Amino acid sequence: xxxxxxxxxxxxxxxxxxxxxxxxxxxxxxxxxxxxxxxxxxxxxxxxxxxxxxxxxxxxxxxxxxxxxxxxxxxxxxxxxxxxxxxxxxxxxxxxxxxxxxxxxxxxxxxxxxxxxxxxxxxxxxxxxxxxxxxxxxxxxxxxxxxxxxxxxxxxxxxxxxxxxxxxxxxxxxxxxxxxxxxxxxxxxxxxxxxxxxxxxxxxxxxxxxxxxxxxxxxxxxxxxxxxxxxxxxxxxxxxxxxxxxxxxxxxxxxxxxxxxxxxxxxxxxxxxxxxxxxxxxxxxxxxxxxxxxxxxxxxxxxxxxxxxxxxxxxxxxxxxxxxxxxxxxxxxxxxxxxxxxxxxxxxxxxxxx
Amino acid sequence: xxxxxxxxxxxxxxxxxxxxxxxxxxxxxxxxxxxxxxxxxxxxxxxxxxxxxxxxxxxxxxxxxxxxxxxxxxxxxxxxxxxxxxxxxxxxxxxxxxxxxxxxxxxxxxxxxxxxxxxxxxxxxxxxxxxxxxxxxxxxxxxxxxxxxxxxxxxxxxxxxxxxxxxxxxxxxxxxxxxxxxxxxxxxxxxxxxxxxxxxxxxxxxxxxxxxxxxxxxxxxxxxxxxxxxxxxxxxxxxxxxxxxxxxxxxxxxxxxxxxxx
Amino acid sequence: xxxxxxxxxxxxxxxxxxxxxxxxxxxxxxxxxxxxxxxxxxxxxxxxxxxxxxxxxxxxxxxxxxxxxxxxxxxxxxxxxxxxxxxxxxxxxxxxxxxxxxxxxxxxxxxxxxxxxxxxxxxxxxxxxxxxxxxxxxxxxxxxxxxxxxxxxxxxxxxxxxxxxxxxxxxxxxxxxxxxxxxxxxxxxxxxxxxxxxxxxxxxxxxxxxxxxxxxxxxxxxxxxxxxxxxxxxxxxxxxxxxxxxxxxxxxxxxxxxxxxxxxxxxxxxxxxxxxxxxxxxxxxxx
Numbered sequence: 001x002x003x004x005x006x007x008x009x010x011x012x013x014x015x016x017x018x019x020x021x022x023x024x025x026x027x028x029x030x031x032x033x034x035x036x037x038x039x040x041x042x043x044x045x046x047x048x049x050x051x052x053x054x055x056x057x058x059x060x061x062x063x064x065x066x067x068x069x070x071x072x073x074x075x076x077x078x079x080x081x082x083x084x085x086x087x088x089x090x091x092x093x094x095x096x097x098x099x100x101x102x103x104x105x106x107x108x109x110x111x112x113x114x115x116x117x118x119x120x121x122x123x124x125x126x127x128x129x130x131x132x133x134x135x136x137x138x139x140x141x142x143x144x145x146x147x148x149x150x151x152x153x154x155x156x157x158x159x160x161x162x163x164x165x166x167x168x169x170x171x172x173x174x175x176x177x178x179x180x181x182x183x184x185x186x187x188x189x190x191x192x193x194x195x196x197x198x199x200x201x202x203x204x205x206x207x208x209x210x211x212x213x214x215x216x217x218x219x220x221x222x223x224x225x226x227x228x229x230x231x232x233x234x235x236x237x238x239x240x241x242x243x244x245x246x247x248x249x250x251x252x253x254x255x256x257x258x259x260x261x262x263x264x265x266x267x268x269x270x271x272x273x274x275x276x277x278x279x280x281x282x283x284x285x286x287x288x289x290x291x292x293x294x295x296x297x298x299x300x301x302x303x304x305x306x307x308x309x310x311x312x313x314x315x316x317x318x319x320x321x322x323x324x325x326x327x328x329x330x331x332x333x334x335x336x337x338x339x340x341x342x343x344x345x346x347x348x349x350x351x352x353x354x
Numbered sequence: 355x356x357x358x359x360x361x362x363x364x365x366x367x368x369x370x371x372x373x374x375x376x377x378x379x380x381x382x383x384x385x386x387x388x389x390x391x392x393x394x395x396x397x398x399x400x401x402x403x404x405x406x407x408x409x410x411x412x413x414x415x416x417x418x419x420x421x422x423x424x425x426x427x428x429x430x431x432x433x434x435x436x437x438x439x440x441x442x443x444x445x446x447x448x449x450x451x452x453x454x455x456x457x458x459x460x461x462x463x464x465x466x467x468x469x470x471x472x473x474x475x476x477x478x479x480x481x482x483x484x485x486x487x488x489x490x491x492x493x494x495x496x497x498x499x500x501x502x503x504x505x506x507x508x509x510x511x512x513x514x515x516x517x518x519x520x521x522x523x524x525x526x527x528x529x530x531x532x533x534x535x536x537x538x539x540x541x542x543x544x545x546x547x548x549x550x551x552x553x554x555x556x557x558x559x560x561x562x563x564x565x566x567x568x569x570x571x572x573x574x575x576x577x578x579x580x581x582x583x584x585x586x587x588x589x590x591x592x593x594x595x596x597x598x599x600x601x602x603x604x605x606x607x608x609x610x611x612x613x614x615x616x
Numbered sequence: 617x618x619x620x621x622x623x624x625x626x627x628x629x630x631x632x633x634x635x636x637x638x639x640x641x642x643x644x645x646x647x648x649x650x651x652x653x654x655x656x657x658x659x660x661x662x663x664x665x666x667x668x669x670x671x672x673x674x675x676x677x678x679x680x681x682x683x684x685x686x687x688x689x690x691x692x693x694x695x696x697x698x699x700x701x702x703x704x705x706x707x708x709x710x711x712x713x714x715x716x717x718x719x720x721x722x723x724x725x726x727x728x729x730x731x732x733x734x735x736x737x738x739x740x741x742x743x744x745x746x747x748x749x750x751x752x753x754x755x756x757x758x759x760x761x762x763x764x765x766x767x768x769x770x771x772x773x774x775x776x777x778x779x780x781x782x783x784x785x786x787x788x789x790x791x792x793x794x795x796x797x798x799x800x801x802x803x804x805x806x807x808x809x810x811x812x813x814x815x816x817x818x819x820x821x822x823x824x825x826x827x828x829x830x831x832x833x834x835x836x837x838x839x840x841x842x843x844x845x846x847x848x849x850x851x852x853x854x855x856x857x858x859x860x861x862x863x864x865x866x867x868x869x870x871x872x873x874x875x876x877x878x879x880x881x882x883x884x885x886x887x888x889x890x891x892x893x894x895x896x897x898x899x900x901x902x903x
Contacts, residue, residue, distance in 0.1 A: 379732070380735060592734060
């Protein structure tokens with residue numbers, strides 16, 4: 001088998017609903033064995049895209065390849081791809097065992113084989129004791145494990161997950177994020193997860209496609225998306241970002257009244273073009289006296305502090321920026337509302353975006 | 355002004371009175387059916403003789419048989435058609451015309467439907483008999499079955515259909531193994547309701563039965579008994595019919611929990 | 617997907633076809649009959665006329681329509697007054713028990729209509745229980761005429777439809793968000809005031825719906841006035857019955873039916889408008 005070929009290739013995949021374009025000519029490759037996240041705000045088309053891969057929506061244009069086979073026109077029940085539904089969609093009239101066995105029964109496997117594989121999967125998902133329960137007597141977390149088990153028992157080439165953790169409470173969600181990641185490594189198949197939670201995507205995924213209005217805004221691994229966002233949208237969606245708007249000048253951007261803020265100007269911009277400089281909260285440090293050695297410094301007045309336990313975020317009012325400046329500090333230095341300070345950062349940590 | 359507790363007490367007492375109002379007439383009939391004298395003038399002792407009279411009356415027995423034939427046939431037909439209709443209706447776009455059409459049989463005055471059907475059959479020179487009653491009963495039965503099954507379908511998480519397909523099942527297998535079992539309690543409850551309505555229905559049967567003993571249903575016979583001379587065995591008849599209705603409704607409730615609405 | 621709609625249509629067709637053939641078409645036939653004349657031997661003379669409708673508006677028939685409305689109206693009003701406290705009492709019961717209470721209310725409703733009406737013949741006649749009871753208590757010297765009059769018909773209508781009205785008021789009370797009442801009390805209103813100014817207005821749509829529905833069913837009722845009215849109480853249902861069976865004037869009977877249906881549709885439409893307006897004014901109540 002050619003392991004360098006992507007397990008799924010989407011070519012110019014599009015979907016129109018009447019006049020609305022939900023998915024706009026998306027081409028992307030999903031690699032064998034990777035954990036891929038489709039991230040974006042609601043309405044960006046990520047769920048539609050996932051459903052098209054599963055086969056529940058037919059693309060208005062474009063082709064989909066599973067390995068070397070063109071599966072665009074294949075019905076969902078014939079695709080070696082399985083979907084874990086957001087509502088879990090467990091069959092209410094069947095027990096846990098019945099639910100998990102269903103997919104194998106569709107494959108017409110011999111009874112004994114089905115039983116063996118179901119037992120294996122139930123064991124792995126720690127559901128063996130609940131095997132004879134009906135879905136209405138399961139907790140949210142248990143239902144989710146059943147939904148997963150039901151899909152995985154069929155050993156699909158790709159597992160699609162539609163907002164798998166949305167229905168869980170925060171603590172459980174954090175546990176399940178790592179659990180899913182571990183599971184994916186253990187099983188070794190490609191997972192494609194749809195989520196609107198950027199933190200979740202950063203934790204779980206090997207690669208993330210951030211979508212916006214039907215297009216992929218940026219595709220890359222979590223570190224790249226966080227530290228080198230390609231556009232303002234990406235910088236703002238992933239994590240928290242501070243923005244200074246201005247015009248391109250020598251060595252940076254001119255953002256009055258702060259003067260020139262230094263940074264690397266992207267090639268496609270020229271002198272005088274409008275641009276934005278972005279810097280992450282944890283890269284800014286505060287000084288009461290004006291520092292001489294810092295690359296960049298702007299004056300700000302402390303508005304509020306938010307205590308996060310492990311650290312503190314300081315919100316400052318700074319001249320001529322649209323929102324409050326957010327700075328993340330370790331919590332050992334204290335600042336008072338009304339205090340006037342200098343906010344500083346190194347040029348290396350700033351990015352200039354078009 | 356009375357305080358909250360006083361108002362609540364009054365309401366509760368009122369409810370008991372309402373229950374009394376609803377059930378005393380029924381109880382009176384039941385007690386009378388056991389009165390040897392038969393008529394409410396005097397209680398002459400406990401007796402089951404009127405039940406015996408019923409069982410031996412050929413007119414009654416034939417009416418019961420006819421009623422069962424009509425009810426079973428109408429139920430079977432309307433259960434199938436009503437369920438299919440509910441499934442189709444739920445998949446179509448919301449249409450108030452469709453909803454009105456499905457609601458109409460339940461609200462149209464039965465006398466109007468009765469004369470309409472009589473006119474229809476007469477115009478076509480259609481001979482009347484048990485079969486015309488059956489055809490007529492299906493009309494309102496379909497509406498009830500459809501309403502009940504539709505409610506069940508609405509609470510149906512549609513993604514389990516997609517899940518079934520995703521796991522490899524074809525359309526028919528999905529229907530057989532997923533859709534049908536999940537809506538079945540609703541279908542059964544609807545069928546029981548249809549059966550109950552059919553065995554009790556009088557007016558439409560009266561108009562569409564045509565002449566002759568062979569197409570007289572039990573309600574028609576009961577009407578004749580009431581209208582044209584009250585004889586004592588009618589109390590026994592009433593009691594039996596009541597019990598059967600109650601049993602059927604309770605059974606229907608058991609099957610389709612969570613639906614006290616007609 | 618186009619096939620989905622086709623699929624839905626295929627499923628619905630047999631049922632729809634049945635309704636069209638055995639309900640719509642017969643009703644259309646009645647509609648058309650109302651415009652024709654009665655034939656000499658009781659058949660139909662296919663001569664177009666509006667005479668049937670004109671006749672329906674004549675004083676004797678108009679009186680019957682008005683009487684039917686009056687009787688149905690009185691019965692509905694009394695039923696509403698009886699039903700509201702009963703429904704309210706059910707909502708006071710522990711949540712698990714409520715459906716059982718409701719079931720007990722609804723059971724009589726599902727039993728045979730003839731039998732239920734007959735029970736009142738037994739109770740109301742001159743030698744019936746009520747007269748004997750009253751006589752025994754010394755309240756009356758001679759049995760009073762409780763049967764075969766309007767009183768009996770009204771009692772019969774109330775008895776038959778009360779469960780249904782209780783159910784619909786209950787549903788409306790159930791849907792009401794308890795926070796409305798709590799807010800009213802928090803703002804200082806005593807219980808009865810809260811009821812008058814908050815609970816009652818907000819549950820009015822359900823009450824109205826139940827009331828209109830019962831009124832509509834009562835007006836078109838045939839059995840109750842027939843059995844309990846003893847030939848002295850004429851409602852629209854009896855009239856239609858007579859035209860089709862004794863008078864053999866099908867076109868006139870058809871015209872009367874059409875008029876009845878028109879009145880019903882008007883009332884239902886009004887009710888829908890009221891319910892919509894009330895729901896819009898209230899905003900979302902309890903989900």
